[in-house]
Amino acid sequence: MKKNWWKVVAAVCVLYTIIAGFLFKVPAQPILHETIRNLYFHVPMWFSMMTILFVSLWHSIKYLSKSAIESDIVASQAAHTGMLVGFLGLVTGSIWAKYTWGAWWVADTKLNGAAITMLIYLAYFVLRGSIDEEQKRARIAAVYNIFAYVMLIVFLLILPRMNDSLHPGNGGNPGFNKYDLDSTMRMVFYPAVIGWILLTVWIFTLRVRLEKVKQKLLYND
Amino acid sequence: MINSIKKATLLTAILIGSASAFAQDNQPVEMATGLYQSGKIYVVVTVVSIIFVGILTYLVMLDRKISKLEKEIKK
Numbered sequence: 001m002k003k004n005w006w007k008v009v010a011a012v013c014v015l016y017t018i019i020a021g022f023l024f025k026v027p028a029q030p031i032l033h034e035t036i037r038n039l040y041f042h043v044p045m046w047f048s049m050m051t052i053l054f055v056s057l058w059h060s061i062k063y064l065s066k067s068a069i070e071s072d073i074v075a076s077q078a079a080h081t082g083m084l085v086g087f088l089g090l091v092t093g094s095i096w097a098k099y100t101w102g103a104w105w106v107a108d109t110k111l112n113g114a115a116i117t118m119l120i121y122l123a124y125f126v127l128r129g130s131i132d133e134e135q136k137r138a139r140i141a142a143v144y145n146i147f148a149y150v151m152l153i154v155f156l157l158i159l160p161r162m163n164d165s166l167h168p169g170n171g172g173n174p175g176f177n178k179y180d181l182d183s184t185m186r187m188v189f190y191p192a193v194i195g196w197i198l199l200t201v202w203i204f205t206l207r208v209r210l211e212k213v214k215q216k217l218l219y220n221d
Numbered sequence: 222m223i224n225s226i227k228k229a230t231l232l233t234a235i236l237i238g239s240a241s242a243f244a245q246d247n248q249p250v251e252m253a254t255g256l257y258q259s260g261k262i263y264v265v266v267t268v269v270s271i272i273f274v275g276i277l278t279y280l281v282m283l284d285r286k287i288s289k290l291e292k293e294i295k296k
Binding site: 007011014015018019022023028029030033034202203206209210213216217220 | 249250251252253262263265266269270273274277280281283284287290291294
């Protein structure tokens with residue numbers, strides 16, 4: 001139980017987010033109305049994705065320096081979990097866009113950047129699937145993974161800031177601008193980010209442990 | 222004469238129209254106050270919380286299952 005305290009933190013934070021996210025007062029903004037509450041659910045998906053993909057990158061670099069197959073397992077499972085939250089972020093963003101901007105998809109730098117990032121990571125799995133030899137697959141995938149994370153930074157963090165975008169926090173504006181000012185929203189938003197990130201990490205550790213068990217069964221028999 | 226009356230009415234119509242467009246800035250933003258006043262939002266919060274607790278229990282059970290597997294492999 002001592003080792004699992006952070007899972008409790010994840011559960012409490014997300015549960016608090018659900019309750020406070022629906023019940024606490026939010027600023028009345030034109031166009032957004034009550035959908036402003038999506039901030040507690042849609043945005044943490046991307047924070048989680050970037051965190052877990054960074055874990056993936058970290059272990060890919062570790063693989064390249066030490067060639068331990070364990071690092072490759074961790075890197076690939078982290079990328080998998082990253083795709084899960086990234087997909088959820090993309091879908092929820094699309095729904096939010098439909099009811100505020102009026103379309104499911106807008107050819108916007110932030111939106112297209114997010115979609116391209118997902119495609120780059122999907123290619124990571126195609127690449128893995130196409131190489132049979134374990135060490136070779138791990139090494140090539142690790143190199144590609146470094147490239148993928150650099151592209152993620154370019155498409156999600158740099159290009160949207162250099163162009164005009166409908167999406168908040170872009171077009172030269174690094175923060176959440178108008179939402180950032182509201183202190184009640186911050187009281188929910190920060191725990192939301194922590195909670196969702198920890199929950200994603202939990203799912204990721206489950207995947208890693210299961211994969212390691214699978215590998216052991218495959219090689220010991 | 223008729224033409225100028227027409228023009229005048231059109232002009233006033235446009236003016237009134239644009240006045241209401243300006244007035245929009247001061248109108249209150251529509252929020253779900255009714256839902257909050259009736260208290261039925263608590264139903265939504267309860268439903269979503271129960272779903273999340275369900276998912277959490279599922280995760281905890283998965284976690285335990287994997288722990289058991291890990292122990293068995295170590296033996």
